[in-house]
Amino acid sequence: MTGPDPRPMAPDEWRPRDRGAVLLQVRPRRMVWIAGAAAFVTLATAVVVGILLKASGDAGITFRTFDQVGIIGVGALMAAAMMTAALPRLRVYETGVAVRNIAGEKFYPWPLVQRIRFPPGSPWAQLLLPDDEATPVLAVQAMDRGRAVRAMNELRDLHARFGPAPMVRPAGAPPPVVEDPDRPLGRLEIIDRRLAEKGGKGRGRRGGR
Known part of the structure; x- marks a missing residue:
């Protein structure tokens, strides 16, 4: 079986008025x-x-x-x-996430957004899609530091409310990369790892009941 189609919705398939109210908007500063x-x-x-x-x-x-x-x-x-x-922008709705980088805006319904992450050394955040595909989110940039941390926390809270169930790391998979706490993005990356681990443990407990 194949997973959900990771391609974003076309404008005529999911018009802005169908997305609902904007819950979060982020721009680089x-x-x-x-x-x-x-x-x-x-x-x-x-x-x-x-x-x-x-x-x-x-x-x-x-x-x-x-x-x-x-x-x-x-x-x-x-x-x-x-x-x-100044063009990058992120808008979050109850129905999904709209990402505008440099050219055009793409809308990703929540079922396609597996995870929001900030990889080590990356200058901006990413949306993890099915089949290990990822799309950059230039609106959440490393150089914004504390503002980026707050944006990631809010974005992850909304993903926990509307997104799919967290993915469980397969048995035998390599452990996540340990971040250097002295790096500027240490807080973002540590939060990213902890949330992923909590999600895996939570799914494991529910499966054992």
Whole structure:
């Protein structure tokens, strides 16, 4: 037997109005600040250079208005590309999870979301889907630290309410990787491991009754 289809729902199959109320929304913060500052500096530099361009008699090069506008336009395009860092967004509903990274939004019904994890060394969270497939969640980023921890806790609480039963680690499977507590993401990874172990033990107790 095959598991649930891990592909996200198409827009015409699960429209936003069918998802219910938004229970949680997460966006990156520090990356947006960094990208915004870089975009501002890039655009301001392009504008200043474009305005101050003058004919250079010594070099025999003449900059016209078209050239000035072109330089400012290139700066604007570069700034817009940098601001794509503000696009990632995570929205959680009673019916599933909507993940928007850079291009487009994908909706995953709760039965497909096996687990929410933050792998060691990963810059962002992941949704674990059937058949060991995973999709990145750029809205929950490592550099947000405490804010990312709170988002992961809330997301896991909602997954515990609406998601499928926790997966049990097969007998003989290798133990989870032991995280280094000195690493910046130690708290996220330790929480991830403990919740997975609790889920496995809980299923084992219910199965023994």
